Amino acid sequence: MARIAVGGFQHETNTFAPTTADYAAFESGGGWPPLTFGDAIAPRLDGANIPAAGAIDTLHAAGHSTVGLAWGAASPSAQVTRDAFERIAGEIVRRLADAGPVDGVYLDLHGAMVAEHIDDGEGELLARVRGIVGQRVPVIASLDLHANVTRAMVARSDALVAYRTYPHVDMAATGERAARLLCDVLRHGAPLAKSARTLDFLTGIPSQCTTIEPARTLYALLERLEQEHGATLSFTPGFPMADFPECGMAVFGMGVDEARIQVAVAALRQAVADAEGDFHLDLYLPDDAVRRAMQRGAPGAPVVLADTQDNPGAGGNGDTTGLLASLLEHDAPGSVLGLLIDPASARQAHAIGAGRSSRFRLGEISGVPGHVPLEGEFVVERLAEGRFTCTGPMFHGFRMDLGPMALLRRGNVRVVLASVKCQAADQAMFRHLGVEPREARVLALKSSVHFRADFEPIAREVLVVAAPGPAKADPAAFAWTRLRPGLRLSPHGPAFAPAAA
Numbered sequence: 001m002a003r004i005a006v007g008g009f010q011h012e013t014n015t016f017a018p019t020t021a022d023y024a025a026f027e028s029g030g031g032w033p034p035l036t037f038g039d040a041i042a043p044r045l046d047g048a049n050i051p052a053a054g055a056i057d058t059l060h061a062a063g064h065s066t067v068g069l070a071w072g073a074a075s076p077s078a079q080v081t082r083d084a085f086e087r088i089a090g091e092i093v094r095r096l097a098d099a100g101p102v103d104g105v106y107l108d109l110h111g112a113m114v115a116e117h118i119d120d121g122e123g124e125l126l127a128r129v130r131g132i133v134g135q136r137v138p139v140i141a142s143l144d145l146h147a148n149v150t151r152a153m154v155a156r157s158d159a160l161v162a163y164r165t166y167p168h169v170d171m172a173a174t175g176e177r178a179a180r181l182l183c184d185v186l187r188h189g190a191p192l193a194k195s196a197r198t199l200d201f202l203t204g205i206p207s208q209c210t211t212i213e214p215a216r217t218l219y220a221l222l223e224r225l226e227q228e229h230g231a232t233l234s235f236t237p238g239f240p241m242a243d244f245p246e247c248g249m250a251v252f253g254m255g256v257d258e259a260r261i262q263v264a265v266a267a268l269r270q271a272v273a274d275a276e277g278d279f280h281l282d283l284y285l286p287d288d289a290v291r292r293a294m295q296r297g298a299p300g301a302p303v304v305l306a307d308t309q310d311n312p313g314a315g316g317n318g319d320t321t322g323l324l325a326s327l328l329e330h331d332a333p334g335s336v337l338g339l340l341i342d343p344a345s346a347r348q349a350h351a352i353g354a355g356r357s358s359r360f361r362l363g364e365i366s367g368v369p370g371h372v373p374l375e376g377e378f379v380v381e382r383l384a385e386g387r388f389t390c391t392g393p394m395f396h397g398f399r400m401d402l403g404p405m406a407l408l409r410r411g412n413v414r415v416v417l418a419s420v421k422c423q424a425a426d427q428a429m430f431r432h433l434g435v436e437p438r439e440a441r442v443l444a445l446k447s448s449v450h451f452r453a454d455f456e457p458i459a460r461e462v463l464v465v466a467a468p469g470p471a472k473a474d475p476a477a478f479a480w481t482r483l484r485p486g487l488r489l490s491p492h493g494p495a496f497a498p499a500a501a
């Protein structure tokens, strides 16, 4: 029986987003469980689709004991503040030092964290953890599929294991996989061989979805190569919204036979490179999307519009109104948009009461220049307290507390307001306000891909819409300054060249 330290620190950083993640953002979690310490971690995460929950279950089932360090996550946003990074990383490291000798360390990380003072949050945390336990104690981390995997992350860990689904229905399963690998390393007593390779292009997150091509075929190949070569392989298409030199896609693998790991990683990398052109994705302008959805959507078979560029899961604040304005202009029958994150309007709706109407100024509270709230008369149809448990394949078991929520209506268009930022990726978010998603004709969701897990089965079709927002669907649309020279900004697109000094 071994003694394993378990911690977690997850943030996906869009350096172009309007709002940073401070310590309070991790204390509340923004849809994730709140920042938790020590022995409280295991019961707090138990039963949720979260990597550390899967890892802890697996370690306990194998007869090992765990020592909880700190576990925290926050909604994707701009940089993690220096204060938040130092306090949470500091707590993980201090508790690890205080724990005395451990046989291994498991960390639940994202892989795309940028702090105000550090480009590579995970590389820095892994280096500090390594500094406590030394080279002989295995340190294994699970990562999000959107990790921007760096040389430091590979060098400072014994193994990295990433999700292989987007929507991320395999978060807990990835924690299990990482924990099983840790058990194997403890049993064999020898360190793993590693190989990691990067790709030369970026691709937007809507086209990284693993239920569509080319990712579906690439992950199937990954599993075949794992079997063939006795490797644990990962392909991270990355988070193409973090302006630092190591932003991008990677393929990496760990196992006992170094030569075979290198062969497997090289083969998978080549397959991704060959699929570059297949990562292109058609985007709709809001008016075109709404017109098509009005023609094709019907109760029982809604058309889903993904308001991808304001995705709270990619650094948006869920408060832009471009797509909502288009729905209102067309007065699209049977349409519902959610979640619009606007605590002041939600409070206003609760003050007015259900069944009454009032003038609202909706959204656009991020202070983005040129963005003004959408003003108009709306009826308050229904109110709710925002506490419910998710039911879909990705967020099942997540206990939400989204603060005061409200359902507003103008004409044929309804809007679900929430007070706490969260991605619209679970039908329970709508049912909580009495809206049955399947019965809508048009469902506009502030999400890029995660919604597909729970909504694609009920959708006639999905249209990815490029309405104004900070989570650009095309990475070439960002004003990059610090990428690695030569990296193509989109599939077969222009290469990054630093501005002349």
Ligand SMILES: [Zn+2]
Pocket (backbone or CB within 6 Å): 144, 145, 146, 168
């Ligand atoms: Zn992700």
